[in-house]
Amino acid sequence: MSDSLHIVCPHCDAVNRVPAPRLDDAPTCGKCTKQLFTGHPVDLSSQRFLKHIERSDIPVLVDFWAPWCGPCRTMAPFYEQAAQRLEPQYRVVKVNTEDAQDIGARYNIRSIPTLALFRNGREVARQPGAMDTNNILGWVQQHSK
Template sequence: MEDSLHVVCPHCDAVNRVPDGKLNDKPTCGKCKHALFTGHPVELNGPRFMKHIARSGIPVLVDFWAPWCGPCRMMAPAYEQAAQHLEPAVRVVKVNTEEAQDVAARYAIRSIPTLALFRGGSEVARQAGAMDAPHIVAWAETRA
């Protein structure tokens, strides 16, 4: 029997079991039937963020950002491009630190943009500062 991974739906937050070898086969959510991977960063608030990092069987790359942050806005298109390269091996998400101040405080986000990589519910790597798409991809792949 093939090993399966938990993948949290970016649309309805249902936890889906996906066979490890089927991640690249465009899996859909068993609950809402939408694609589990869209190639775009998933915008998460506090409660959704906690579910995605706690229940995900794949690494989760988080961009902690704010709308007033110039470097954050400058990095946004690169992060979008990186999502297209990283999924489905890595879930790519964004957390607005203005709206999710509790999450920013919990993870001691002191500067933005900050990228953090989570695996199995725990932070495994962090990088502050804006990066271009190739550097985001390389950074995430070497740590995922």
Template structure:
């Protein structure tokens, strides 16, 4: 039997146990029935952010951004493409720093866009500035995603 991973649903925030061998099989949430991976970045609230980074057994890549930020908007399509490439081995998410100012302050986010990679609830890597899809995926993979 393969090892089960904890995967937090991006829709209802329920923690699911998914056998590692079945990650590629498009698993659904046991509670809400929606897909655990959509191939798109997950928009996180402050509560969902904590739950995703603390309870997920897979790495969580977070784009700290704001709606008024030109480089953030410019990078958004590339980040969406990166989600298609990185999932299901990585949860790809976005956190609006205007709506979650306390989290941005706690993680000392000084410029946006900033990508941060979390594993086991801890930040393991950070990169500020807009990147293209190849840069995002290469950076994430080079840091263990």
């Protein structure tokens, strides 16, 4: 089925095949039966991160952040609002660089917050610094095909 997309479940990390035209129909996971899109950023650990960016057929927007970072905390509600508007066309995730230092090092994250957009497992764009909802959405649109 060429019109099917692989979508990684935000709850159990199972890879689901969803027909592209049904993406907006609130699809559920075939393994855990929970919704594949919740309208909230998904917190990913080091162990889960690679599966989500490598196995997902939709672009993945990542917020690299840390709990002690003031600008990260300021941007958090805007990122939440962006998630509500971007899903299900994008998977919206957060990676705590304090807990996932290996991921921060692997992707050479030098400042936080940093947004990165991944497509087919590859980083296609990066933006350091806090942004509001409209700037996040505009930046994503600018770097989408």
